[in-house]
Amino acid sequence: MFWSKSKLIADVVEDKCCNCGKCVEFCRRRALVIAEVQGKTCTFVDDPKRCSGCGNCVRICPVQAIKMVERYC
Numbered sequence: 793m794f795w796s797k798s799k800l801i802a803d804v805v806e807d808k809c810c811n812c813g814k815c816v817e818f819c820r821r822r823a824l825v826i827a828e829v830q831g832k833t834c835t836f837v838d839d840p841k842r843c844s845g846c847g848n849c850v851r852i853c854p855v856q857a858i859k860m861v862e863r864y865c
């Protein structure tokens with residue numbers, strides 16, 4: 793349904809991310825989520841198929857914690 797032909801996908805660098813939630817709110821495709829993983833709050837691309845590779849979340853992140861990487865699936 794949301795499958796993208798882009799070869800890129802957003803990737804959150806965990807060490808830099810402060811889990812502010814801006815990217816989650818911003819992404820129109822709802823590709824990003826904040827969730828508890830093994831007792832730790834994390835922000836990540838939950839459904840790779842939803843990410844179009846637009847790169848807009850990279851620009852909105854206040855701490856430059858998102859990079860675009862080659863699509864892994």
Ligand code: SF4
Nearest residue numbers: 809810812813815853
């Ligand atoms: S905008 Fe940046 S710092 Fe905030 S949750 Fe997203 S990746 Fe993390």
Ligand code: SF4
Nearest residue numbers: 819843844846847849
């Ligand atoms: S690259 Fe675009 S579609 Fe993918 S997570 Fe970021 S804002 Fe959403």
